Amino acid sequence: MKERTYMARLVRDGMRAGYLLAACFLVGVLFNYFRGEGIPLVATGDYQVFVPCPETESEAGKVSLDEVGPDDSISFPKDATLVDARSEEGYAGGHIPGAVNLPYDELDGVDAEAVTELAARVRVGRVIVYCDGWEEEEDPAARYDHPPSEYLADELKSAGIERVTSLTGGLGEYVKRGGALEVGGE
Amino acid sequence: MPRIPEYQYHSAWRQPGAAFRGPTMLDKATKYVLPPLDLLARFYLGGIFIYAAWGKILDPYSFALSIATYQMLPTHVINLMAMVLPWLELVTGILLVVGTLTRPAVLLVNGMMVVFIYAIWSAVSRGLDLGSCGCFASEEAAAEISMGTVWRDVWWLLIGIFILLVRERSRWGLTRLWEWNQERKWRAKAAEDG
Numbered sequence: 001m002k003e004r005t006y007m008a009r010l011v012r013d014g015m016r017a018g019y020l021l022a023a024c025f026l027v028g029v030l031f032n033y034f035r036g037e038g039i040p041l042v043a044t045g046d047y048q049v050f051v052p053c054p055e056t057e058s059e060a061g062k063v064s065l066d067e068v069g070p071d072d073s074i075s076f077p078k079d080a081t082l083v084d085a086r087s088e089e090g091y092a093g094g095h096i097p098g099a100v101n102l103p104y105d106e107l108d109g110v111d112a113e114a115v116t117e118l119a120a121r122v123r124v125g126r127v128i129v130y131c132d133g134w135e136e137e138e139d140p141a142a143r144y145d146h147p148p149s150e151y152l153a154d155e156l157k158s159a160g161i162e163r164v165t166s167l168t169g170g171l172g173e174y175v176k177r178g179g180a181l182e183v184g185g186e
Numbered sequence: 187m188p189r190i191p192e193y194q195y196h197s198a199w200r201q202p203g204a205a206f207r208g209p210t211m212l213d214k215a216t217k218y219v220l221p222p223l224d225l226l227a228r229f230y231l232g233g234i235f236i237y238a239a240w241g242k243i244l245d246p247y248s249f250a251l252s253i254a255t256y257q258m259l260p261t262h263v264i265n266l267m268a269m270v271l272p273w274l275e276l277v278t279g280i281l282l283v284v285g286t287l288t289r290p291a292v293l294l295v296n297g298m299m300v301v302f303i304y305a306i307w308s309a310v311s312r313g314l315d316l317g318s319c320g321c322f323a324s325e326e327a328a329a330e331i332s333m334g335t336v337w338r339d340v341w342w343l344l345i346g347i348f349i350l351l352v353r354e355r356s357r358w359g360l361t362r363l364w365e366w367n368q369e370r371k372w373r374a375k376a377a378e379d380g
Contacts, residue, residue: 009289016290017297024277028270032246039246039269042262047254 060153063128063165065173074179079125083118085152086131086171094181096130096174104131104152115159126163129153133170216356224352227345228282228359231295234342235279238322242272252320256305274298282349285359292349299343307336 004012032038068076076082082099084091091101102118104110118127131149153166167174175181209217242249250268253259259267274294281291306319310333319331354361 013289013293016287017293020277020281020287020290020294021274024274025270027277028273029266031243031273032269039250039265041265041269043250043265046261047251047264 060129060150060157060164060166062150062168064168065177068128068167074174074177076128077126081118081122081125081127083127083129083152083156084131085129085149090132092184094171094183096171097180097182099130099182102129102152104148104155110152110155115156118156119159119161122161126165127153127156127161128165128167129156130167130170130174133167133172133174216353220352220356221358224349224356225285225358227349228285228288231292231342231345231349232279232282235275235282235295237279239272239275239279241322242268243276246272249320252318255314255320256309257314258305258308271298285357286361288357288359288361289350289354292346296343296346296350299339299346303336303339303343306331306339307333310336 029041032041065074068074068080076096076098082096084095084099084101085104086095086101087103088101091099091103095101100118102110102114129149129152131147131152133147133149147166147170149166149170153164156164169176246265246268249272250264253264253267254261275298278291278294278298281287282295302319302321309319309331314331319335321335
């Protein structure tokens, strides 16, 4: 019998592997179709992936708009750096004038380099972090216990920024009190 | 000099055309050491794959959730993968154990191992806290995901590569059994014909 070369055998076995794959594909899909408690071929919604939130070492405090300025004319302290914890899109759509954007993702945390950079910049001043702001009872199905600004404030505190607080009520409260917004990127 | 049947010794180690002076140490090793080693490796890897597949076939939703946790695939592909992958594991595992279509099966196994290694390595390097890798359905086998999991899969991949490299004629299994039977029949017929 003619001896096949190594490559010829590999190609032949590769093709057989392809047939096997196709057969398993068919069996898997058919088995799932005919079994009682099969799953849909295409997921109808996103999977709820539970991943522990990033842990921080320190806990930052909170500050309300009453504390930072009078009701009718909201003015933040001159030495305060405002940090917008929302996404880049949210920030571009409207933010408190002078705020810097530091998007906080509940799963990935925050860009470590950006935090270090901010920490170097605001060594002496204070930092006020805000997000959209929501009441806990508003959304009982919310996956997170606290608004993102609180998590970001904790992260910044852990990164070495001493005077960091999160703004209670966030941007929602700020707008409700007639605060001006700045539109556009940084 | 009697003709040495091709299946008996592994001429791959000899120069073509060289005179045959009896089996060399390498011939003996390939004849007596490789087949049991290969059998052991196949049972080990095949057993792992069958064990891993079983729980996933019984509970496809949990497996789909495990795949989703890696955050690597688009949502519409996850369910299809959760349906097909366990069957692929089961079929390749059985083929490895029985020793037929071994090379196609081990090609698929190695392909899967490469994908698993990349997925786990990627999850570990992204710092995803998955709890377990989702490789096995049962709780006790679900080890905490870490670089150790990656190295474990690399070890299994190495075993797969070893199985791939072993020649078919050195493999104890259904295919070889069938060939032995054919050879036996052929010899009986040749003896009958004189």
